Amino acid sequence: QLQESGPGVVKPSETLSLTCTVSGVSLSSSSYYWGWIRQPPGKGLEWIGNVVWSGVTHYNSSLASRVTISVDTSKNQIYLKMRSVTAADTAVYYCARLPPDRDDSWGQGTLVTVSS
């Protein structure tokens, strides 16, 4: 199971920071990638990036300059940091196991609103 956590409101130009806690599987023994996906209100899904247990990351090129994804296998957590946020970054942020495969797993999502 995956559970996202973090502030629900972030001010414009500041950094959005989210944590995804993974339970039921050890990140250090998993060959899956663990990713972040977001969904602005009323809109579609956008892949942000993903990380594997060794720390190797891949990012959506449209967001790569502002995003850092990391992993802490000792805590079984993955992290998202997005810098210089604007109102366009207001969205529900999901963490998920990737690629899609048997017994797929997504978090419930957390709404982050960018507002002063």
Next chain:
Amino acid sequence: ETVMTQSPVTLSVSPGETVILSCRASQSISDDLAWYQQKPGQAPRLLIYGASTRDTGIPARFSGSGSGTEFTLTVSSLQSEDSATYYCQEYNNWPAMYTFGQGTKLEIK
């Protein structure tokens, strides 16, 4: 970058009917395609991966087919709980890139 185009954007059908949703890739993605169902306020739920393999617990009413650039999701014997938005997702270049279609909103009358 592969562009995924879904059609139709919205549709309304009656219970018991069968519906076919389409997803087209701008370039060949082999069978690296997934279908998700999303209901309001919920996370997406994986229905199909590998273009045609149902995830655990997904009813046989849901079936996927296709390869290359053309894919379909068929939902038969439609029920009221099938009202949702359906997304396709390609992962042919994973882990470096995943792309979603814009979604098809299905309403059961």
